[in-house]
Amino acid sequence: MCGTTTRTTNHNKAFSSDDTHRALDTTRLLLDAISAPDQAATLDEMRNDVMRLKLDEQARCKQRQAKREAELKPHLVGYLSAWRESTPAGASGRSS
Secondary structure: OHHHHHHHHOOOOOOEEEEEEEHHHHHHHHHHHHHOHHHHHHHHHHHHHHHHHHHHHHHHHHHHHHHHHHHHHHHHOOOOOOOOOHHOOOOOOOOO
C-alpha cells in the first residue's frame, strides 16, 4: 500500500475513490494487527464515507445520463429509424 500511495503522490496523480478506499482499508488492517481498535474504528468511518461519496457520485451520473437521454429523445423521434429498417434486406449481421 505504501509503495503504491507513494508512487501515486510522487507522480502527481489524483487518488481515485478506489485507491483511497484501498489505502484506508490496508491501514485499518495494520491498526488491527497492532491492537489499535479506536484508530481502526475511525478509519472504518472514513472508509464508509469514501464509499458513500462514490455511490452518491454514481447515482448523480446515472441521473444526468437519464436526463440527457430524456431531453434528446423527443428530438430524435422521426429522425432515426430502427436499425432493422436501415439494414439491407437479408443482412442480419450474423455470421453463419
